[in-house]
Amino acid sequence: xxxxxxxxxxxxxxxxxxxxxxxxxxxxxxxxxxxxxxxxxxxxxxxxxxxxxxxxxxxxxxxxxxxxxxxxxxxxxxxxxxxxxxxxxxxxxxxxxxxxxxxxx
Amino acid sequence: xxxxxxxxxxxxxxxxxxxxxxxxxxxxxxxxxxxxxxxxxxxxxxxxxxxxxxxxxxxxxxxxxxxxxxxxxxxxxxxxxxxxxxxxxxxxxxxxxxxxxxxxxxxxxxxxxxxxxxxxxxxxxxxxxxxxxxxxxxxxxxxxxxxxxxxxxxxxxxxxxxxxxxxxxxxxxxxxxxxxxxxxxxxxxxxxxxxxxxxxxxxxxxxxxxxxxxxxxxxxxxxxxxxxxxxxxxxxxxxxxxxxxxxxxxxxxxxxxxxxxxxxxxxxxxxxxxxxxxxxxxxxxxxxxxxxxxxxxxxxxxxxxxxxxxxxxxxxxxxxxxxxxxxxxxxxxxxxxxxxxxxxxxxxxxxxxxxxxxxxxxx
Numbered sequence: 001x002x003x004x005x006x007x008x009x010x011x012x013x014x015x016x017x018x019x020x021x022x023x024x025x026x027x028x029x030x031x032x033x034x035x036x037x038x039x040x041x042x043x044x045x046x047x048x049x050x051x052x053x054x055x056x057x058x059x060x061x062x063x064x065x066x067x068x069x070x071x072x073x074x075x076x077x078x079x080x081x082x083x084x085x086x087x088x089x090x091x092x093x094x095x096x097x098x099x100x101x102x103x104x105x
Numbered sequence: 106x107x108x109x110x111x112x113x114x115x116x117x118x119x120x121x122x123x124x125x126x127x128x129x130x131x132x133x134x135x136x137x138x139x140x141x142x143x144x145x146x147x148x149x150x151x152x153x154x155x156x157x158x159x160x161x162x163x164x165x166x167x168x169x170x171x172x173x174x175x176x177x178x179x180x181x182x183x184x185x186x187x188x189x190x191x192x193x194x195x196x197x198x199x200x201x202x203x204x205x206x207x208x209x210x211x212x213x214x215x216x217x218x219x220x221x222x223x224x225x226x227x228x229x230x231x232x233x234x235x236x237x238x239x240x241x242x243x244x245x246x247x248x249x250x251x252x253x254x255x256x257x258x259x260x261x262x263x264x265x266x267x268x269x270x271x272x273x274x275x276x277x278x279x280x281x282x283x284x285x286x287x288x289x290x291x292x293x294x295x296x297x298x299x300x301x302x303x304x305x306x307x308x309x310x311x312x313x314x315x316x317x318x319x320x321x322x323x324x325x326x327x328x329x330x331x332x333x334x335x336x337x338x339x340x341x342x343x344x345x346x347x348x349x350x351x352x353x354x355x356x357x358x359x360x361x362x363x364x365x366x367x368x369x370x371x372x373x374x375x376x377x378x379x380x381x382x383x384x385x386x387x388x389x390x391x392x393x394x395x396x397x398x399x400x401x402x403x404x405x406x407x408x409x410x411x412x413x414x415x416x417x418x419x420x421x422x423x424x425x426x427x428x429x430x431x432x433x434x435x436x437x438x439x440x441x442x443x444x445x446x447x448x449x450x451x452x453x454x455x456x457x458x459x460x461x462x463x464x465x466x467x468x
Contacts, residue, residue: 004158007161016281016282017212018161019158019159019161019280020157020158021155021272024278034282038282038285038341038343039283039286039341041342041349042343072164076165
């Protein structure tokens, strides 16, 4: 799961779309293989994205943002997105408590 | 289209847009080209704002912020009418699709439909789509084959990399990973009657796919495959320079165009009489039809075009057939009648439009 937007690899596979720029880093080797297959001229070293460090999942700012996003998703009855955000929050909270994730990523 | 800021779809005079000449027809050079069956070239540029998630994962409020940013940018650039796609009547959406101003299939984003916008210039040659897969898609149409020089001149100037999601190694970052890199796609619409008559379309498709190109009939046009109308798309351009993208695409397409020309010439040589009869029958059929379905228009129009390419008919008729393919589509007919017509009425109206166009072409 992308720690920035909450998009999962399964969703990427289903829709063929990425959720945010950080998905390029979050989906790692699985996406890298796709990129090398899609873009013939891309070299292996280039398909590794050069992003700034991903925000830590336990960052309190992220948590606050996701909570607001969750409330908004529930308000518009977008339950799919709400479920995703809830998982993201749970994972981040567990990471803060125990120093590790729930293995959801 | 009027020069405005943001407009309500209901306020716009869609008949004005529907009555505009088709953006990619009427250019003499296209007719004189060695491959007159390359109908048009369409180039898409895909961009996403830095610091925002892509539309697919953005919440409605973020989609609204993206739309605001995009509309401000368009207004600053002095664009034309910008309108919300969800406000448009079904016949208008169809008409826009027939003019190739919308993707063949739009991607549904539940709860975020109202944030999709379209901006079209006065001649309906350039357009910008907002929140349709990528934050902004800039499109432009050219008649026939775009030359390398024109392509480089138009697209070589780099835009602000600070504004857009960009990575040093990968280039422009996009929601659809196949748009990644230069964030640009070249597409041509080709008419392949030679392949269709020689039943060589599956071979053509396999060849193009093996070379890494997209090859598909125009999905929203009923009867497009039978009429030999196909879209060829460049794919996977990351890691390549602009001249390399153009050269690779044209080099990949070239064998298909050469083969099509050969097949047309062979058809003319070996079945001259049958071909001439079919071309004349089609012209007569279109000029006298009282009722005309869209697939029949495409099929007879295909013979009309082939006759024009091979000198059996006036070359101008190829352009007229293309103009009619667009303007006699159900969207255009619906816009001129202010509603989507029942099939029987639509077929009768289409026959009338075609009869009148062919009649006036004689003068």
